[in-house]
Amino acid sequence: MKKQIVLQRGLILGLISMMVILMSGCFAGAITDEPYLGEEVSESSAFQEQPRNNTAEAEVTKLWLVDRNTALPSSFTPSALTAVGESGEQLIEAAAADYVKMTEAMKADGVGDLYLVQGYRSYEEQEELYSACVQSFLDKGESASRAELLASYQLAKAGQDEHQTGLAVDVSISSDLTLSEDFRSTDQGKWLARNSWRYGFVYRYETTDTGLKEPWHLRYVGAIHGQIMTERGFTLEEYLDFLAQSGQYYFTDSQGVQYVIYYRSSLVENFRNIQSICGDNQGHYIITCFV
Numbered sequence: 327m328k329k330q331i332v333l334q335r336g337l338i339l340g341l342i343s344m345m346v347i348l349m350s351g352c353f354a355g356a357i358t359d360e361p362y363l364g365e366e367v368s369e370s371s372a373f374q375e376q377p378r379n380n381t382a383e384a385e386v387t388k389l390w391l392v393d394r395n396t397a398l399p400s401s402f403t404p405s406a407l408t409a410v411g412e413s414g415e416q417l418i419e420a421a422a423a424d425y426v427k428m429t430e431a432m433k434a435d436g437v438g439d440l441y442l443v444q445g446y447r448s449y450e451e452q453e454e455l456y457s458a459c460v461q462s463f464l465d466k467g468e469s470a471s472r473a474e475l476l477a478s479y480q481l482a483k484a485g486q487d488e489h490q491t492g493l494a495v496d497v498s499i500s501s502d503l504t505l506s507e508d509f510r511s512t513d514q515g516k517w518l519a520r521n522s523w524r525y526g527f528v529y530r531y532e533t534t535d536t537g538l539k540e541p542w543h544l545r546y547v548g549a550i551h552g553q554i555m556t557e558r559g560f561t562l563e564e565y566l567d568f569l570a571q572s573g574q575y576y577f578t579d580s581q582g583v584q585y586v587i588y589y590r591s592s593l594v595e596n597f598r599n600i601q602s603i604c605g606d607n608q609g610h611y612i613i614t615c616f617v
C-alpha cells in the first residue's frame with residue numbers, strides 16, 4: 327500500500343516535471359527570485375526546484391527595471407557573478423561572456439580598445455558612494471536638502487542603481503578609466519550605438535526618465551530585446567510600457583528567426599516554444615516564444 331502511494335506520488339511529480347519542462351521549452355534554469363517577479367508564483371515555485379543556472383539568471387533579470395521609481399531591496403545580490411576578462415570587475419555570467427565578445431568584435435573592426443570601469447556594484451557600495459557625494463556638497467556649504475538634491479542628479483541612490491543587478495557596465499576608451507561626457511562621440515561610442523545590441527547591450531540613461539545622464543553606461547537586456555529597443559529607439563521604461571500596451575508583439579530578429587513576446591501578470595497560459603521568461607521587477611512576466 328505504502329509502495330503504491332510512493333509510486334503514485336512519483337508519477338504525479340513526474341507529470342508536474344514534464345509539464346514544467348514543456349512549459350519552459352528551452353528555458354533550462356530557475357526563476358530564482360520570485361518575490362520580484364510578482365505575487366502569482368505557483369509556476370515559478372516549480373521552476374525553483376530545477377538546478378540554478380547562470381545563463382538562466384540573466385534570462386530572468388535582464389529586463390528588470392531599476393530606477394528612481396523601482397528599487398531593488400538591499401538584500402538582492404546576483405548569484406551568478408563572474409569576473410570579466412582581466413578587468414577585475416564582475417557581471418552575471420551571460421552578460422560577462424557577451425561583453426567579452428562585444429569588445430573582441432570591436433577590436434576586430436579596428437575601432438580600438440574599450441575598458442570596463444565598473445560592472446557589479448553592491449547596495450552597500452552604492453550607499454557609501456551616495457553618502458560621500460552628499461557630504462561633498464555639505465562640505466561646499468550647501469544645505470542638507472540641497473546637498474541631497476544635487477547628489478541625486480549625479481548618482482543613483484542605493485537600490486536604484488542598475489549596477490546592483492550585475493547587468494550594467496560603465497566603459498571608457500582610456501586605460502586610466504576616465505568616464506567621459508563625450509564618450510558617445512568617440513569611435514568606440516559610435517560603434518556601440520550601431521552594434522552593442524547584437525551582444526545584448528543598450529545605452530541607458532539617455533533621457534530624463536531616469537534623471538541621470540551617463541553616456542558611458544550600458545545595460546545588458548539580451549540580443550532580442552536589445553534589437554527591438556535599438557530599432558525603435560526605446561529606453562527600458564518605454565520598451566516595458568510598449569510591451570504592456572501591446573500585450574503581445576511579433577518580431578523577426580537579424581537572423582530571420584521569428585518570435586512572439588507576451589507581457590503578462592501571470593504564467594497561467596500554456597505558452598508554447600518558450601525561448602525565455604523574465605520579470606520586470608514590477609510583478610509582470612515577459613515571455614519570449616519562437617513562432
Ligand SMILES: [Zn+2]
Pocket residue numbers: 444489494495496540542543544
Ligand atoms: Zn553606470
